[in-house]
Amino acid sequence: xxxxxxxxxxxxxxxxxxxxxxxxxxxxxxxxxxxxxxxxxxxxxxxxxxxxxxxxxxxxxxxxxxxxxxxxxxxxxxxxxxxxxxxxxxxxxxxxxxxxxxxxxxxxxxxxxxxxxxxxxxxxxxxxxxxxxxxxxxxxxxxxxxxxxxxxxxxxxxxxxxxxxxxxxxxxxxxxxxxxxxxxxxxxxxxxxxxxxx
Ligand SMILES: *[C@@H]1O[C@H](CO)[C@@H](O)[C@H](O)[C@H]1NC(C)=O
Ligand SMILES: *[C@@H]1O[C@H](CO)[C@@H](O)[C@H](O)[C@H]1NC(C)=O
Numbered sequence: 001x002x003x004x005x006x007x008x009x010x011x012x013x014x015x016x017x018x019x020x021x022x023x024x025x026x027x028x029x030x031x032x033x034x035x036x037x038x039x040x041x042x043x044x045x046x047x048x049x050x051x052x053x054x055x056x057x058x059x060x061x062x063x064x065x066x067x068x069x070x071x072x073x074x075x076x077x078x079x080x081x082x083x084x085x086x087x088x089x090x091x092x093x094x095x096x097x098x099x100x101x102x103x104x105x106x107x108x109x110x111x112x113x114x115x116x117x118x119x120x121x122x123x124x125x126x127x128x129x130x131x132x133x134x135x136x137x138x139x140x141x142x143x144x145x146x147x148x149x150x151x152x153x154x155x156x157x158x159x160x161x162x163x164x165x166x167x168x169x170x171x172x173x174x175x176x177x178x179x180x181x182x183x184x185x186x187x188x189x190x191x192x193x194x195x196x197x198x
Contacts (some may be wrong), residue, residue: 021182022141026052027151029176037169040064040159045172051185056117057131064125066160067093067169071153078148078177093157094123149178 029047036042043058069091076084097120100106113119117132157170 021184023180024139024141024183025146025178026139026181026183027176027178029174031173031175033173035171037167040167040169041157043170045174053134053136055131055133056135057129059129060125060127063127064123064159064169065162066123067125068158068160068166069093070156070158073154074152075178076150078150080147083147093120093125097122146178146180151176151178 028049032045032047034043034045038061040062041058041060041064043056046055047053071087071089071091073087074084075086096106100110101121110119110121113132113135114121116135118130119132120130153172153174155170155172155174156168158166159169160166
């Protein structure tokens, strides 16, 4: 009798689970290589595929005068390498923070991320511990048929001293793929909060 109830319960749970599954385009990280200079900063990145979230932690050992972030991203269609999108840009973190503190959109995005931990909010960046825990971006279920994509991210942080001398303090290389998965743990966020139009 007891065993029967347990099996019934398991079937019910499986059915509910199936009913709640939604199609979602999610990244699958394959390789995460993290490097810090360990003199000015140390940092770590952790990712959980099953309950998707990112943790980021950074220890600033010496006050950072100014920081540039250099980002190179390559996204390509696995089946058709002709469809490749690349981004190659350098952003000044202190200028972004100035913008985040002044504009409403900037404050909104900054406020959204701030809920996940203790993040840098002004320059020069003071000595101390910064972290983002259990961060995930807002998701919306996918109905379109999307191609499988591969991504490759090169992330570099450079310290600029008072004489504008640049020193690499972080250098990360992250690769993986985006594919459509059936998920039952959708993370609703900003988009889900907006009123539905249908
Ligand atoms: C991320 O941080 C949270 C809270 O500290 C912890 O529960 C979780 O296990 C961490 N995840 C990974 C992938 O380390
Ligand atoms: C990105 O831009 C920099 C500077 O313009 C250049 O040196 C580098 O080769 C570029 N990287 C790629 C992958 O094109």
